[in-house]
Amino acid sequence: xxVTETPDLAVTDGPRLVSARSIHRRRRLEQAVYAAAxxxxxxxxxxxxxxxxxxxxxxxxxxxxxxxxxxxxxxxxSTRRSLNSLQAxxxxxxxxxxxxxxxxxxxxxGTPWWEYAxxxxxxxxxxxTTPITHSLNMRALLPHxxxxxxxxxxxxxxxxxxxxxTYGEYRAHQWANARATGTxxxxxxxxxxxxxxxxxxxxxxxxxxTVPALNPTTLAGIFDLPVGTVQLQLIQxxxxxxxxxxxxxxxxxxxxxxxxxxxxxxxxxxARANGGAAGMHLTGYKTEPNRIALRVTAPDDQFIQLxxxxxxxxxxxxxxxxxxxxxGMGDGVVSIYKQHPLLTVREATVEDxxxxxxxxxxxxxxxxxxxxxxxxxxxxxxxxxxxxxGAPGAGKSVTxxxxxxxxxxxxxxxxVADAQDGMSLPEADGRVYHFGKGIAATAATLxxxxxxxKYREKISAANGWGSFEIxxxxxxxxxxxxxxxxxxxxxxxxxxxxxxxxxxxxxxxQSTGRKLGKGIRFAAQSIHLADLxxxxxxxxxxxxxxTWLGRTNSSTTQHMASDGVLPPGVYPEPIPRYFKQGTGNxxxxxxxxxxxxxxxxxxxxxxxIQGGSVFLARTWxxxxxxxxxxxxxxxxxxxxxxxxxxxxxxxFQEAYAKWLAHAEALLAGEDEEGGSTEYSSYQGDGxxxxxxxxxxxxPTGTIKDRILDLLADGPTALKDIRRQMPDVAPGxxxxxxxxxxxxxxxxxxxxxxxxxxxx
Numbered sequence: 001x002x003v004t005e006t007p008d009l010a011v012t013d014g015p016r017l018v019s020a021r022s023i024h025r026r027r028r029l030e031q032a033v034y035a036a037a038x039x040x041x042x043x044x045x046x047x048x049x050x051x052x053x054x055x056x057x058x059x060x061x062x063x064x065x066x067x068x069x070x071x072x073x074x075x076x077x078s079t080r081r082s083l084n085s086l087q088a089x090x091x092x093x094x095x096x097x098x099x100x101x102x103x104x105x106x107x108x109x110g111t112p113w114w115e116y117a118x119x120x121x122x123x124x125x126x127x128x129t130t131p132i133t134h135s136l137n138m139r140a141l142l143p144h145x146x147x148x149x150x151x152x153x154x155x156x157x158x159x160x161x162x163x164x165x166t167y168g169e170y171r172a173h174q175w176a177n178a179r180a181t182g183t184x185x186x187x188x189x190x191x192x193x194x195x196x197x198x199x200x201x202x203x204x205x206x207x208x209x210t211v212p213a214l215n216p217t218t219l220a221g222i223f224d225l226p227v228g229t230v231q232l233q234l235i236q237x238x239x240x241x242x243x244x245x246x247x248x249x250x251x252x253x254x255x256x257x258x259x260x261x262x263x264x265x266x267x268x269x270x271a272r273a274n275g276g277a278a279g280m281h282l283t284g285y286k287t288e289p290n291r292i293a294l295r296v297t298a299p300d301d302q303f304i305q306l307x308x309x310x311x312x313x314x315x316x317x318x319x320x321x322x323x324x325x326x327x328g329m330g331d332g333v334v335s336i337y338k339q340h341p342l343l344t345v346r347e348a349t350v351e352d353x354x355x356x357x358x359x360x361x362x363x364x365x366x367x368x369x370x371x372x373x374x375x376x377x378x379x380x381x382x383x384x385x386x387x388x389x390g391a392p393g394a395g396k397s398v399t400x401x402x403x404x405x406x407x408x409x410x411x412x413x414x415x416v417a418d419a420q421d422g423m424s425l426p427e428a429d430g431r432v433y434h435f436g437k438g439i440a441a442t443a444a445t446l447x448x449x450x451x452x453x454k455y456r457e458k459i460s461a462a463n464g465w466g467s468f469e470i471x472x473x474x475x476x477x478x479x480x481x482x483x484x485x486x487x488x489x490x491x492x493x494x495x496x497x498x499x500x501x502x503x504x505x506x507x508x509x510q511s512t513g514r515k516l517g518k519g520i521r522f523a524a525q526s527i528h529l530a531d532l533x534x535x536x537x538x539x540x541x542x543x544x545x546x547t548w549l550g551r552t553n554s555s556t557t558q559h560m561a562s563d564g565v566l567p568p569g570v571y572p573e574p575i576p577r578y579f580k581q582g583t584g585n586x587x588x589x590x591x592x593x594x595x596x597x598x599x600x601x602x603x604x605x606x607x608x609i610q611g612g613s614v615f616l617a618r619t620w621x622x623x624x625x626x627x628x629x630x631x632x633x634x635x636x637x638x639x640x641x642x643x644x645x646x647x648x649x650x651x652f653q654e655a656y657a658k659w660l661a662h663a664e665a666l667l668a669g670e671d672e673e674g675g676s677t678e679y680s681s682y683q684g685d686g687x688x689x690x691x692x693x694x695x696x697x698x699p700t701g702t703i704k705d706r707i708l709d710l711l712a713d714g715p716t717a718l719k720d721i722r723r724q725m726p727d728v729a730p731g732x733x734x735x736x737x738x739x740x741x742x743x744x745x746x747x748x749x750x751x752x753x754x755x756x757x758x759x
Contacts, residue, residue, distance in 0.1 A: 023133065031127040037098055038123030042116050045105035054106055061099030064092040090135035094126050167191055171199060171223065171247075178222045184211055192251060197225070200246045203232065210240040225249045262287070266294060269314045270334075276311030277334070280304070290341060291368065294334040304332045318580045320602075323367050325615045340579050341367040343600060347631050348620035350638060353406035361406045363399065364604065364619040372608060372617030374546045376403070376412060376519075377476055382468050383519035390550030391525055394575065395604035397424050399548060399619045400480060400523055401629065404428055405636045412476045413642045415652075417445035419483035427628055431636050433477075433643050434652070439487055439494060440663040446505045447659035448652050449479050449518065452644070453509065455651045456516040468517035475642055478519040479509070485524035496705055498666040519545075525552075547609040551575035551602060575605045703728055703736040708745065708757065715749035715756040 044053050067088055101122055105115045164170040168189030175186035182205075189201040205211050211232065214222075219230035229249040235242050262285045270277040277296055284295035298304045304326045311334060312319040320340060326332035345365050352362040352371070359377035366372050375384050390396035404425070407414045414432035418424045422437030429435045436445035456474060460466075470476050487494055487502050509520050552574055579599035589596035604619035622629040644652060703725070710721055722733045737755065740746045749756040 026133045026136075027130045030130045030133050034094065034123040034126040037094075038119040041098060041102050041105065041119035041122065045102055045115070046111055054103075057099050057102045057106075060095050061103070064095040064099070067092060087135045090131040093131050097126075098122060167199070168201070171201065174223055175203070180212065180214055180218050181222065182212055183209070186245065192248070196250045198248045198251045200244065202235075203243050203245050205241040207241070211243045219245075223247055262292065262294070265315075270294075270311055274310060275314045276307045276309075278305070280306070280332075290338050292336045293368070294336070296332045296334055298330040298332075300330075302330075304328070304330050306332050306334060320576055320580055323616045325613065327613050335367060337367065341369075342605065342616075342618040343579055345604070345618050345621045347622065348402060348405070348635065350409060350635065352620065353402070353409050353635070355406070355410040361403075361410070362620075363402060363406075364617050366615055366617045372615070374403075374548075374608065374610070376406060376410065376478065377470065378545075382514040383476065383478070383517055384514075384545035385519065386521040386545040386548070388521065388523040388546075388548040388550075389525070389552055390548070390606070391552050393577070393601065393603060394550035394552070395602075395606070395619055396523060396525075396548075396550055397482075398604060398622045398629065398632070399550075399606070400425060400482060400521075401427055401622070401632050401636075402619060403521070404432055404480065405632055407478060408432070408636050408642060409639045411639075411642045412478055413644055414480065415445060415449050415477055416480045417442035417482070419481075419486040424482045425480075427633055427636070431633070431641065433641060434656075436656075440660060440667055442481060442484070442487065443498070443502050443505070443663040444656050444660035446479065446481060446502065446509070447663075448656035449477070450505055450508050451655035451659075452477070452648060452652045453513060453516050453518050455648065456518070460516065466515070468515055470517065474517055474645065474648065476517045476519070477644065478521060480521045480523065482523040483525070484522055489524075495666060495669060496708060498663070500705060501663075501666060545610075548606045549575075549609065550604075550606040551577060575602055575607070577602060703732055704740055704745075707733070707736055707740060711746060711755060711757045715754050717751075718753045718755065721755075 040053070044050050101118045105118065108115065164173045168191075171189045172186045175181050175184075181203075184203050184205045186201045186203055189199055192198040192200070203211050214232060216228050216230065219232065220227040223230060225247055226249055230245070230247045233244045233246070234240065235244050263282060266277070266282040266285075269275055271280060271282070272278065279302065280296045280298055282294060283297045286293050296304070296306065306324045306326060308322050308324050309319055311324075312322045315322070315336065317336065321337045323335040323337070324332060325335075342365060348362075355361050355376055356373075357379070359375045359379055360373040361376060362371035363374045364372045374386075378384050388396055388400060390399075404414050404416065406412075408431070414428070415434045416425065416428050416432050417434075417436035418428075419439050419442040422429055422435065425435075429437070434445065436442055460468075468474075468476075486492055487499060488506075492499065506520075509518070513520055577598075579602055602618075604621070606617060606619070607614055608617050623631050643649065706725060706728075707721060710716055710724060718734070718737060721737070722728075722730045725733055737746065741748075741755070744758055746755045747758050748754065
């Protein structure tokens with residue numbers, strides 16, 4: 001009989017599987033009871049004085065009859081009521097018939113021969129039929145085992161089994177013949193449809209045993225069906241010895257064919273292994289003319305894992321048309337675009353750059369049309385730390401200028417320095433409170449800003465202030481340090497003493513700036529946190545600010561992930577130089593030997609990281625004329641230049657003049673005695689500024705400096721260098737030495753494992 005639905009996972013009646021030996025014992029016990037009852041039926045009725053026995057026989061008959069009638073009147077469904085009534089009749093049959101013979105013999109006068117013959121005849125019939133044992137619906141798992149040992153002469157020949165007559169018997173036969181199923185049986189097999197191989201059944205194990213846990217491949221092999229179409233499930237209200245088996249090779253295929261196309265896309269393309277969203281769940285979606293947005297959630301015991309490149313590969317789309325945003329925990333959005341939505345963006349307005357109550361401004365647009373907002377200040381946490389990284393032509397300078405415009409509009413004091421002699425941000429010259437041009441000026445600007453922070457710290461301590469509030473009494477002051485990689489990167493050409501000094505200044509700013517209304521914005525073409533000195537503090541502070549990751553090489557993106565800037569499980573693709581015109585253009589051009597057609601340049605595109613989440617955005621457009629940006633200049637000049645208080649201005653200007661002279665002396669290789677006593681703690685081996693680090697191991701840049709200091713005394717063996725740096729792992733020393741050699745700072749000194757400084 002065909003059925004249309006899988007049964008509910010509730011207890012299903014079926015045979016009770018026990019061993020043949022148990023059934024044999026039950027039948028022997030029941031036959032013994034009948035033999036004893038036959039003796040009583042033949043003797044007791046002829047003794048009128050045995051009234052307790054007579055009353056017991058009458059009570060037994062009444063109780064059996066009452067139970068039988070009670071089963072007929074139960075409230076169960078008709079099928080179950082019929083089955084229960086049949087079982088009750090089987091169990092009541094011996095007692096009703098024995099009681100009837102007993103009472104007949106008791107009431108009949110005299111002792112005719114048939115009274116003595118009725119008891120044994122009754123016992124013989126009951127012993128042959130054993131109705132109570134049969135009512136238990138027991139089925140033997142194993143053939144009857146006798147106590148007599150089998151010999152070759154007495155071993156019975158195997159019985160030939162009749163071929164399965166029905167579809168259910170055929171499937172049960174397949175299950176019984178499989179090695180992996182053990183002694184379990186497949187019962188109650190029902191087809192979903194008579195013309196399809198889909199079916200369900202109940203798998204039962206021997207009493208006290210469990211159904212074996214079989215993998216999808218084994219289950220499919222038993223019935224020769226596709227892998228994944230056969231499943232075993234626990235039955236509600238039953239133990240592991242009874243389980244529901246379902247086989248749906250065609251019904252599941254039909255259901256998939258009727259599934260929503262977006263769900264099919266996600267299930268078949270992305271959620272599979274190596275699909276970019278393996279194991280994730282699609283919880284919602286929406287379609288727009290140029291976009292399909294997928295709401296993705298991770299299982300409860302996992303973090304969100306979305307790989308942009310793998311998703312693009314699965315969908316055969318250009319990676320720039322796949323955009324991912326996550327909360328770094330369990331939720332994310334995957335946006336799939338037909339054409340890139342940020343090909344064109346408008347110019348910024350004063351309203352865009354006016355700070356909201358939460359301290360953010362609109363720096364540009366996101367692909368879905370929302371504003372891309374970044375904080376200039378966090379009312380709850382204080383001043384923020386930002387990191388802006390982008391290769392030449394990535395739009396970093398326009399982005400920084402847009403931020404400086406926003407600071408001027410919102411009354412924020414902009415302390416700016418450009419290590420590239422002012423060429424990166426020429427529009428800021430004369431339009432911000434301070435603009436330092438060149439490497440020495442950048443270091444002096446940072447040192448003077450730190451002195452300004454020490455002044456604010458002194459005043460705050462005297463007044464008992466534990467936090468900062470804009471305008472009470474000071475303005476917010478943000479440092480913008482552009483092209484900082486020219487000073488701090490491992491391959492920079494500045495003297496080591498100068499780089500150590502600047503690294504110490506960065507660490508000092510990180511310690512006190514947030515509570516003093518002094519933010520800092522690092523900007524570079526390519527930079528790692530290790531280059532900024534105290535990378536743990538910078539990483540922690542960056543979570544309150546912004547990391548703007550524009551077009552860089554892929555290694556920079558990987559370093560951002562390893563430095564802990566990118567959230568776990570998020571792998572955004574580096575921003576390409578040009579917007580793609582279609583998938584595979586470059587490869588098609590290479591195959592046909594033609595020039596690839598490039599789209600517009602992607603200047604201003606960036607992955608913006610804030611508080612553990614990542615989103616793609618593009619900075620507002622800036623029109624360039626005569627090598628400057630007149631629109632940004634006009635916006636900047638729409639408001640007066642915010643300045644420090646007179647006393648703060650005096651502190652800053654005096655400090656800048658002092659530290660500029662010191663910076664120029666260090667760059668010239670002069671050792672100005674006593675000229676840097678205030679920051680002498682930052683000129684040692686670089687470990688003082690890491691005193692509050694949780695890591696036992698200094699940053700890689702510090703390791704290199706310590707190695708160079710040791711080699712300044714002459715050629716030294718690598719093993720001796722490792723011995724003199726017991727706080728650093730030997731592998732880290734080896735790696736740092738390899739990088740120094742590749743950069744040309746050290747060279748082999750003749751003997752194996754001995755190095756010296758490169759002249």
